[in-house]
Amino acid sequence: MKRLFEGRIKNKQLLSWLAVGVIVGALLLPLVVSIPLLAEEFEDAALEQAAFAEETDGESVPAQEIGYDVHYGDEGIVQGPPAPVTSDNENDYPRYNFESRVIIWVANQQHLYYGSFVLAVPIFVMIIEFIGMVTKDRAMAQKYDTLAYDFIKISITAYSITAILGGVLVFTFMILYPAFWTYMTKIFHPAMHIYVLLFLAESGTLYIYYYGWDAMREGLLKWVHLSMAVFLNVFGTVLMMLANSWATFMMSPAGVDADGQYLGNIWLAVHNHLWNPVNIHRILGNMVFGGGIVAAYAAYRFLSAKNDEERAHYDWMGYVAMFIAVAFLIPLPFAGYYLMREVYAYRQQMGITLMGGLLAWLFIIQAVLIGALFLTTNYYLWQGMERMRGAERYQKYIKYMTFVLIVCFLVWLTPHTMVMTPTELKEMGGQQHPVVGNYGVMSAKNGAVNIIITTTVLSFLLYQRCNKIPTVPWARYGNIALWALFSVAFVNIIWLAIYGYYIPANVRVGLSVPQVVSTLSCLFIGMTINLFMMRGAKPTGPVEWGKISVRSQYALFMLATSFTWMMGLMGYIRSSVRLHWHVNEIMRDNSPWAFTHTIGFAANMISFNVLFFWVTLLFVFWLGSLGTKKAVVEKGRAVPVSAPAPVTN
Numbered sequence: 001m002k003r004l005f006e007g008r009i010k011n012k013q014l015l016s017w018l019a020v021g022v023i024v025g026a027l028l029l030p031l032v033v034s035i036p037l038l039a040e041e042f043e044d045a046a047l048e049q050a051a052f053a054e055e056t057d058g059e060s061v062p063a064q065e066i067g068y069d070v071h072y073g074d075e076g077i078v079q080g081p082p083a084p085v086t087s088d089n090e091n092d093y094p095r096y097n098f099e100s101r102v103i104i105w106v107a108n109q110q111h112l113y114y115g116s117f118v119l120a121v122p123i124f125v126m127i128i129e130f131i132g133m134v135t136k137d138r139a140m141a142q143k144y145d146t147l148a149y150d151f152i153k154i155s156i157t158a159y160s161i162t163a164i165l166g167g168v169l170v171f172t173f174m175i176l177y178p179a180f181w182t183y184m185t186k187i188f189h190p191a192m193h194i195y196v197l198l199f200l201a202e203s204g205t206l207y208i209y210y211y212g213w214d215a216m217r218e219g220l221l222k223w224v225h226l227s228m229a230v231f232l233n234v235f236g237t238v239l240m241m242l243a244n245s246w247a248t249f250m251m252s253p254a255g256v257d258a259d260g261q262y263l264g265n266i267w268l269a270v271h272n273h274l275w276n277p278v279n280i281h282r283i284l285g286n287m288v289f290g291g292g293i294v295a296a297y298a299a300y301r302f303l304s305a306k307n308d309e310e311r312a313h314y315d316w317m318g319y320v321a322m323f324i325a326v327a328f329l330i331p332l333p334f335a336g337y338y339l340m341r342e343v344y345a346y347r348q349q350m351g352i353t354l355m356g357g358l359l360a361w362l363f364i365i366q367a368v369l370i371g372a373l374f375l376t377t378n379y380y381l382w383q384g385m386e387r388m389r390g391a392e393r394y395q396k397y398i399k400y401m402t403f404v405l406i407v408c409f410l411v412w413l414t415p416h417t418m419v420m421t422p423t424e425l426k427e428m429g430g431q432q433h434p435v436v437g438n439y440g441v442m443s444a445k446n447g448a449v450n451i452i453i454t455t456t457v458l459s460f461l462l463y464q465r466c467n468k469i470p471t472v473p474w475a476r477y478g479n480i481a482l483w484a485l486f487s488v489a490f491v492n493i494i495w496l497a498i499y500g501y502y503i504p505a506n507v508r509v510g511l512s513v514p515q516v517v518s519t520l521s522c523l524f525i526g527m528t529i530n531l532f533m534m535r536g537a538k539p540t541g542p543v544e545w546g547k548i549s550v551r552s553q554y555a556l557f558m559l560a561t562s563f564t565w566m567m568g569l570m571g572y573i574r575s576s577v578r579l580h581w582h583v584n585e586i587m588r589d590n591s592p593w594a595f596t597h598t599i600g601f602a603a604n605m606i607s608f609n610v611l612f613f614w615v616t617l618l619f620v621f622w623l624g625s626l627g628t629k630k631a632v633v634e635k636g637r638a639v640p641v642s643a644p645a646p647v648t649n
Contacts, residue, residue, distance in 0.1 A: 067257030070586070071273055076263030080186055083260025083587035084179045092179045093591040100176040101593040102605065107172050109568055109609040110616075111165040113289075115243075116282070116567070118162050119236045120290025121155040122206075124148075124324055126229035133222060147317055149213055154297055156210050157623045161616065163203070180582045187256070188246060190266050195242050202235035237283070244278050245270040251578060252346050253586050260586040273346045277339040284332045289567060291325025292560035293617070299553035300621050312546035318556055319384065319545075325559065326377050326460070330453055330523065333370065334516060343577070350584075354577050361599055362573055364415050367445075369566040371409040374452050376558045378405060381463045383552035388467035390540030397462065401455050408455075411448040443511070447497025450515045454489055454522050461530050468537035478533045485526055489518040564613060568606040576602075 065078040086092040093100065125148045132144025173181045185192065209228045216225035249255075255269030256262055262269075298318030305311040344351030353359060382398050385391035461482070470478065496511045503511075578584050580594040588594075597605075 067259075067261050067263050069254060069263060069268060070256055070258050071252065071254035072268060074263075074265075074268065076257075076265060078257070078261045079264040080256075080262030083256075083583065084183055086179050086588070086590045088590055088592055094176060094178075096176075099593050100591065104169075104172055104176060105572075105605060106609060106612070107165065107169045109571060110613060111162065111169045112571060113564065113567065113609075113613045114158050114162040114165055115240070116286040116289045117293050118155050118159045119240055120286040121151055121158075121294065122229060122232045122236060123287065124290065124294065124321070125151045125155075126226070126233060128320070129226055129229060133226065143313075143316075145217070146313075147320065150317060151294060152210055152213075154294065154620065156206070157620045158617075159203075159206060161620070163199075177582075180587065183260070183583075183587060184246065184249075187249075187262050187269055188266070191242050191245065191270060195239060198235050198239050198242075202232060202239060205232045205235060240282060240286075241275075241279050242270070244282060245272065245275055247574075248272050248274040248278050250581075250583050251343075251350075251574065253583050256586065258586075260583065274339070274342055277335075277342045281332075281335045281339050284328050284335050285567065287328035288325045288332060289563055291321045291323075291328070292556075292563045295321035295325060295556040296560035297321075297621050299556040302553050303550065308546055315387075315545045315548055318553070322377070322380060322556060322559065325563075326456070329373060329377070330456065333449055333453070337512065347584075350577055353579070354573065359573055359576055359596075361415065362569060362602070364413060365603070366566060366569055366573075367413040369562050369569070370449070371412050371452070372562045373559060373566075374456055375405055375409065376555050376562065378402075378456055378459045380552055380555045380559070381459045383549050383555065384463060385466050386549060387544050387547050388541060390469070391466035394462045394466060401459060404455055405452060408448040408452045411444050412452065414444075441501075443497050443500030446500075446512045446515055447493050450493045450519045451490065454486065454493070454519050457519075457523050457526060458486055461526055464530060464534065467540045467543060468534055469540060470533045470537050472533055472535065475533060478529055482526055482529055485529075486522055489522045492518045561610065561614065564610050565606060568609050572602055572606060 067076055067078045068074070069076060084092075096103075128144050128148040128151065132141045132148065135141040135144060205228055209225065209232055212225060212228075216222055249269055249272050252273040253260075253269075254272040255265055255267075295318045298314045298321055302311055302314040302318060305314060340351065340355065343354060355363060378401065382395070385395060472478070493515050496515050500511050576596055579596065580589050581587065582589045
């Protein structure tokens, strides 16, 4: 019997290793295929040149047309026609008794929403599944596994919708903007081939990963399952970056000359000036958006829960998702600042159009949304203190933090100039209000947003300590260090904001760096000190998951919808900054819709996209609720489930 048992184990291990080999080979197949395709393209070009040289040996060879990269300045051989010059006719811009740009707007925005969601969720799942695999507590390991499965279950339906919307988007471009689409495909067809292959690989990986969850839950097969999550995220990230290259090429073209003629180097077209900033910004934005959507799903399931066990599970799920969203929300404004700085570096006029010209008031709306996100986050953390005994000692600080957040929020959303009638302008002496206008400059706004972020970090540190009393011998000095750290940071941020009024604008811009350093110091140093202080801390009671107000769940909905609206707003801003260009300064938009819409119309369209997305997402939520695995609770443990906060220790 013993030999038979050992033989079965060996056979199982052999099959596991064979499964690893097959899966890895299948997942890498698209990459293996795509590389020869690119190599073949360059090889064909080389053979053609060699054949031409052989045929014309001894003869006068016609000179090849040389072009210079419009951005990088590199010399290259022209390998494509100039950008087409379109005109206002039905061949270049077909009419369907509706504004074509609005149709593209809706199709593109819906695809972006679902695409961002399905790119972010697998990252959550991979991390949570890994935590569950290395957790020694079997009950907690099962809870993590169930949580990861709940996450991917939501994503699987959304992925199908994303694919459908992607097809709709391509179809609308081909039908409504044929000249533009033809021009883009002539330049990016090698990258588009890779995109298709990677999409097939991502689809196969996702479906095997989801439907193989139960079959690969133990031993080596579980690690195979986790490795598939890694492949899934690699494929998804590369797909996003390829799509970003097409969008950023329209804003900051490269790889072509001044006439739009392709110069043969696809990497230069992909790696245009704004590609990296947009990649960073979208990765962080996707994580915030995905976390917010999953948190909203958890809130939906919490509100519809039929017993304490379900409420406990979905309260925990909502907290984890919210934590992920907030963790990436904190650096997001800095990534946005980096993107705007690169926009200015590429074309100063484009930056002025964004921040100080035609589109400036849209950033006031963005400021309102960012403020709402941070206020909502803090409110949720304060409500979450209800889960823990001992939180009363920190609740007295909430009123002070609320005051600070509201004051900074008001400064953050204050416009620099006012839109007024000529009579009002004359009475006030200009567009800038003599008092309020002082808070509309970047010096004040940088100070305000950094204090908002720092206060949010403080709220989270207090939340971590609610049900714990530190027992380390240096606890007193640790508390002093924490309060000193935050006090110095607040003083430094405010001082630099005030100092900015007394120095030239070109010098003032650099003050954002030490302000950000102060904020990040509170984040990393404060979290580190608090982490070591809480080791071996005396608990005042468990985290009683499910014992939280209903209001907190509506805060999660607020977090998700606010970011959804902001994503739509920023997408519109990035698109509108090109003004009347399909490809900035390369291919002009000569359609009857080549104008910038009013703020009111843009707001209505963004709101429609948000509403349409959430209506369809409710359908996804409903499908995700069907056949959901039952939350696991330890035997002998009363509900609501009292489990340690998984991501805060």
